Amino acid sequence: DTGVSQDPRHKITKRGQNVTFRCDPISEHNRLYWYRQTLGQGPEFLTYFQNEAQLEKSRLLSDRFSAERPKGSFSTLEIQRTEQGDSAMYLCASSFSGTGYYGYTFGSGTRLTVV
Amino acid sequence: AQRVTQPEKLLSVFKGAPVELKCNYSYSGSPELFWYVQYSRQRLQLLLRHISRESIKGFTADLNKGETSFHLKKPFAQEEDSAMYYCALIIQGAQKLVFGQGTRLTINP
Numbered sequence: 001d002t003g004v005s006q007d008p009r010h011k012i013t014k015r016g017q018n019v020t021f022r023c024d025p026i027s028e029h030n031r032l033y034w035y036r037q038t039l040g041q042g043p044e045f046l047t048y049f050q051n052e053a054q055l056e057k058s059r060l061l062s063d064r065f066s067a068e069r070p071k072g073s074f075s076t077l078e079i080q081r082t083e084q085g086d087s088a089m090y091l092c093a094s095s096f097s098g099t100g101y102y103g104y105t106f107g108s109g110t111r112l113t114v115v
Numbered sequence: 116a117q118r119v120t121q122p123e124k125l126l127s128v129f130k131g132a133p134v135e136l137k138c139n140y141s142y143s144g145s146p147e148l149f150w151y152v153q154y155s156r157q158r159l160q161l162l163l164r165h166i167s168r169e170s171i172k173g174f175t176a177d178l179n180k181g182e183t184s185f186h187l188k189k190p191f192a193q194e195e196d197s198a199m200y201y202c203a204l205i206i207q208g209a210q211k212l213v214f215g216q217g218t219r220l221t222i223n224p
Binding site: 004033035040041042043048056091095104106107108 | 214
């Protein structure tokens with residue numbers, strides 16, 4: 001297991017198109033988080049899953065955003081009808097609930113550019 | 116509202132000099148605070164957490180509840196310390212991190 005994997009690393013899309021990102025967490029981790037990071041800012045929480053259940057969504061996650069973790073393993077984040085303001089780095093992290101928040105492991109991120 | 120403030124976006128010091136990265140927080144509960152670091156072309160990783168009171172790579176951070184601060188310090192900076200540093204707090208129960216804006220630390224030779 002090489003850690004948290006995110007795919008793709010970079011995505012350039014035209015405004016109005018839909019995009020989907022994938023995150024593969026560390027296999028024994030039951031918690032998975034999505035964060036968004038815009039230029040000059042720290043990461044901002046979007047949503048998190050415990051196993052397949054989505055337990056919290058930020059108000060940043062508009063109706064155009066949806067996240068799934070169907071089998072409690074990998075997760076997808078979809079953005080519909082992308083806007084230029086969606087351009088950001090999308091980070092995934094995972095942890096095991098037994099270790100609490102000390103066990104966060106981040107992926108390398110997916111950089112989205114909306115043109 | 117929970118908030119983490121890092122007042123310096125950029126900090127530049129000479130090798131061997133002391134370094135202090137400032138972090139202030141606003142949180143109504145009992146805070147759990149962390150410092151994360153991102154080296155060039157690497158992923159975000161945990162540097163240290165206040166509860167463990169440890170020193171990692173020569174860095175220490177003390178939680179000051181009176182001043183609501185969690186400044187990161189190192190007595191003698193090294194060139195390999197150049198990186199982006201983020202202060203963060205955990206929202207208890209919600210299991211989510213709230214990050215500051217980050218400070219880019221540059222160590223000059």
